[in-house]
Amino acid sequence: MPLREGEAIVLRTYRLGEADKIVSLFTRPFGRLRAAAAGAQRARTRYGGTLEPLSYIRVWFYERENRDLVRINSTELVESFFDMQKDYRMQVAAQYVAEVAERFFPERQANDRAFRLLLGVLRAMKRSGELGAPLLYFDYWLLRLEGFLPDLTRCAACGRVLDDGGYYGPASEGLCCADCRTPTTPRAVAASALELAESARGVTPEQWLGTSKPAAVCAAARRFLEDLIEAHAEKKLITRELLDAGV
Amino acid sequence: MSDFAEPLARLIDELKRLPGIGQKSAQRIAFHLLRDSPEVAKRLAAAIIDAKEKIRLCSLCNNFTERDPCRICSDSARDHSVVCIVETPYNALSVERTHEFRGLYHVLHGALSPLQGIGPEQLKLKNLMERLKNGDVKELIIATNPTVEGEATAIYISKLLKPLGIRVTRIATGVPVGSELEFADEVTMLKAIEGRREL
Helix, strand or coil, rough: CCEEEEEEEEEEEEEEECCCCEEEEECCCCCEEEEEECCCCCCCCCCCCCCCCCCEEEEEEEEECCCCCCEEEEEEECCCCCCCHHHHHHHHHHHHHHHHHHHHHHEECCCCCHHHHHHHHHHHHHHHHCCCCHHHHHHHHHHHHHHCCCCCCEECCCCCCCCCCCCEEECCCCCCCCCCCCCCCCCCEEEEEEHHHHCCCCHHHHHHHCCCCCCCCCCHHHHHHHHHHHHHHHHCCHHHHHHHCCC | CCCCHHHHHHHHHEEEEHCCCCCCHHHHHHHHHCCCCCHHHHHHHHHHHHHHHCCCCCCCCCEEEEECCCCCCCCCCCCEEEEEEEEHHHHHHHHHHCCCCEEEEEECCCCCEEEEEEEEHCCCCHHHHHHCCCCCCCEEEEEECCEEEEEEHHHHHHHHHHHCCCCECCCCCCCCCCCHHHHHHHHHHHHHCCCCCCC
């Protein structure tokens, strides 16, 4: 039973019995894992605050054959996002990132670009105290990395440039223009929102946050991308409802 | 098909629903109950039913009680100007065990946890606001857990109560008594430094 080691982001934890926790981790070298942390609920736990949601940690764990759960041996904190989540709005936004990551990233499949995306977005939120622009960046790149992002510039049906925005529906594969619009594509997204979303391509989260973005356009772009995320997740996201409620 | 007779399988299934009880523990408890005298099982069943029927939430503090208001809320010897806010009834019990706190409690029955769908509406905050209206309460001690959820709840409540001008304090967090500093992680150590006090 070899001891494995790697960087990880804690996505969420569940109570297990009286003193233990099950931890959902997104590790850099092994992908998403579920781990048991013995005694993690105790006041004097050896893990301290390292297993709090969204902590960026280094983890050492044992893995047994034919067991779904790995066993955490020890952890070390690399970067904490604890204080950022004291604000309820930020907590909801951070947990939205965790919920989407749990839904989209399959277990035991390493994805370094996704790991860097998660970390980059959390750092952007922590530094800026903003949530709209970092979440838009996250939504755009998540869909892009997972191969679900449609062409935001041309109609999927006729290929026309979407100068006046586009239309989409819950089951549509891409955007269509006003001429190709059908009853299955009832929702509209403005050209300015598509342009803003597309501007996340080829820039780091820091560069992205360096320019100001109109809040209404940012919200419209997020609404469109998050509709796509929910459609591909095939499930309503709990945290999205809270974000939409304007917490 | 189940390995057990139907009534036994049903008992195991029901026991498994309890927190911290898995298949093995449920089987062990079920077999223990079967081996023991029928009176033991009857007493246990009667105690569960009795508790479910008689225990309710105190209309003031939301703690479990047999009479309303509860023993603590109706105790005139206690300090009614200080209220300690906790997440669960057993958190109130932990504070009570110190024998130092002589104020009242308010149980939220949860903490803000977006992933579990627990928002401010799910917490017992409505009757807290009503409690504070008469102006008797001078200090609120927020004793939610030192977790992300507990901290977010504490900050949310403190913002909510700011307009009322009541003193809001937070329990100290940091290095546990009896532990060694070298094993404290950065978050815990930072909280300990932030919460330092004059000697």
